[in-house]
Amino acid sequence: MTAARYNKIKVPSAYQMVAEAIEREIMSGRLRPGDQVGTEAELVRQFGVNRSTVREGIRLLEQSGLVQREAGRKLHVCPPRYRNLSSRMSRALVLGQVTFREVFDATLVLEIMSVEAAIDHATDSHIKALEANQRSAESEIDHADPSRIAQLDTDFHALLARASGNRVLELAREPSALLIFPTSELICRRVPEGAGRMIRAHRELIDALRARDKTRAATWMKRHVEDWKKGFERAGRDMDEPVERVIERLAPAALF
Amino acid sequence: MTAARYNKIKVPSAYQMVAEAIEREIMSGRLRPGDQVGTEAELVRQFGVNRSTVREGIRLLEQSGLVQREAGRKLHVCPPRYRNLSSRMSRALVLGQVTFREVFDATLVLEIMSVEAAIDHATDSHIKALEANQRSAESEIDHADPSRIAQLDTDFHALLARASGNRVLELAREPSALLIFPTSELICRRVPEGAGRMIRAHRELIDALRARDKTRAATWMKRHVEDWKKGFERAGRDMDEPVERVIERLAPAALF
DNA sequence: TGGCAGCTTTTGTCCGACAAATGAAACCGG
DNA sequence: CCGGTTTCATTTGTCGGACAAAAGCTGCCA
Structure with missing residues (x-):
């Protein structure tokens, strides 16, 4: 035996x-x-x-x-604080050598999910918050401080996720969002028309939200995220490069 | 001033x-x-x-x-360990009083995303692992130990996520998966035909994966997750109840 | 050569101590 | 009586030292 x-x-x-x-x-x-x-x-x-x-x-x-x-x-x-956890997740992803392609693919579907759920659940106060973000972005488009633009983009998507009324989804999307949206700063520096396209997309998303038009929202979200990808490539980056390489050159401390 | x-x-x-x-x-x-x-x-x-x-x-x-x-x-x-992080996420969700409806809605889309990505990226070894899981489930269907069935279901979906080839997605789905699939145990106890339906769905998913048939995979995943929901309700649970209440009655130590 | 004893290193735990920060209570002036 | 100020006690952050248990290493011996 x-x-x-x-x-x-x-x-x-x-x-x-x-x-x-x-x-x-x-x-x-x-x-x-x-x-x-x-x-x-x-x-x-x-x-x-x-x-x-x-x-x-x-x-x-x-x-x-x-x-x-x-x-x-x-x-x-403590009341549970998700932000802390999300940033740890992001760090783990960076250490795990994930590529931007993985982050991008996940972000694409997660953000579409978010906006579709938001179509069903967004309240007036959610939309007001998005409008406020949009006003800030529109008023600062001329100065065009890339890091400010990136921050507003990050916030916009976080607000959208909040409007989904689903905290599980909100949490699920955050780690990848923390990795992808801050790179908008890098893109804005290299691709001048990036900020304008971002604002246009955000505007369409808000309008779609108001109209409760799920198809339009999904279409524009797809376009918006794929714009990020194009900008990323136009900025001379390789999607199959580990996230680590790119993040390093930004300000890591600011990210996490 | x-x-x-x-x-x-x-x-x-x-x-x-x-x-x-x-x-x-x-x-x-x-x-x-x-x-x-x-x-x-x-x-x-x-x-x-x-x-x-x-x-x-x-x-x-x-x-x-x-x-x-x-x-x-x-x-x-350490090499990054996601499991630890995911379980802490799940804990935060429980403490945040999220409802099963939120978990369910998120799981539905996340699992469909996973299987669709798996259609594109699954390798033979991934499919072999899923087959092994399925064989175990089929051989134990008669004894029908609910906690074993629940474990196999949890594992099946984790393997599927692994097969997606996208670690960001894999990580994003895990917190909700940790909350939802273990409750299959509860459902199996109350709904006798639950295990059989689960095995059928897993079989179809594996076949769809082999055939690289995305539509079929998505259809069956949707059916499978919604089956969970029906079972949950048939077991006398309220989808709008905070997760906390239900998890408590299972073995919390085993979950986290 | 292989195994065992003993030594060293390292961690886990304990004890006692003190400065800084904070909250509360006593105090004082109006 | 009230508002501000001054003790005063509590609590945390940090320090120094100490010891037992466990893990690794060394060298001895059969």
Whole structure:
């Protein structure tokens, strides 16, 4: 007979157990966002471990985004913040050597999905926010600060995703959006007519949203994203190059 | 005149600076996956801070998934692990009180996207892996252990996403997949014919993949995911209920 | 050569201590 | 009585040192 095969026994460290215990409290709903987790001294008493150990556990939770320490004061449970997670995802993608083609293909479908869902669910306040973004872009088209344009483009698509009323979708599209839209800056520098085309597309998207015209929205979104691709190639970039190479030359700190 | 309004100055703590410094090394590529980051003693020397401080910084990186400590030994840079990130995304969604309707709507489009991309990019080895999964499912259909069935379904869709050849897409779909497919277990318990319908759909998807028939693949994927929805409702669940309620009654530990 | 004992390195945990920042309470002047 | 100011206690961030357990390495010996 063959010997039984055992999985390696993983003995969790004390600091991990502290983190997991608190995490269970949060995930089970016994601790709700805004609640105080307690001071380090309390946790030391409750868990019966040293303060250093408690602190290491807290760091894990802090990075998970489950708890937050406000400047000087007590530890409390965080409302879930997706932005932090999305940027980590983006980083993982960069490290994983994904190519712009992958990012582009995913963005194309994700953004079309977003705008189609937005057609069904956008409220007036969502549309107002998009209009405000558009006004900023139109008023600044002459100065044409590329990094500002890129920021507005990123924001526009984030607002659109928000208007979809689907937070799962909103979250799913964010990692790729964080990678692709900031490169608009690079494109704007090389392709002068880029900003104008962007504004035109955004205008059409808003109008389609108002008219609840799904076909028109999808068509213009496709056109808009493919415009990005053309600009990217016209700027002399290779779609099959890993994202890493391109991102490096932008300001990485600003991205994440 | 009005006084200038300043943003709050955020002074990073020493442990955060340690984490950020190492993170920059990794993101810039100077430290590559597999490289040694160095011992705590070395970092203490290099940064000129106390060992406790270094350790807290390391905990941040550890939770980010950027570094890993193997069993007992030296700290080294990790290859990016998406699973860890996806499960944290899922947790954030649960905490954010998203509803199953949101998860379902997102899953429907994401899975269709995945299978369509797989039609274009799947290799023989991808299809072989799917076949192996299908054989397992078919051979176990009689015993019909619901949790096993749910696992196979989850795996099937993960394999399909892998076959899409697009890691961005693969990552984007994972958080919602982690929430939706495990509930198949619940459905299998209440809806006896569920497992059979699942296997049929998977079979059709594999065949469509072989035939490179995108329309057929999309049709069956839509049917398959909507089957999930029907089963979910037949099991007496409300699509507009927050995910939290349902997940709680499964085994949360097994999910994440 | 192979295996075992002992040493070294490294991590996990603990203890005690202090400065800075913060919130709260006491205090004081009008 | 109220508003502002000054202690004062609490809490966090950081430091220094210490020790046990585990993992790697070395050298000895059969």
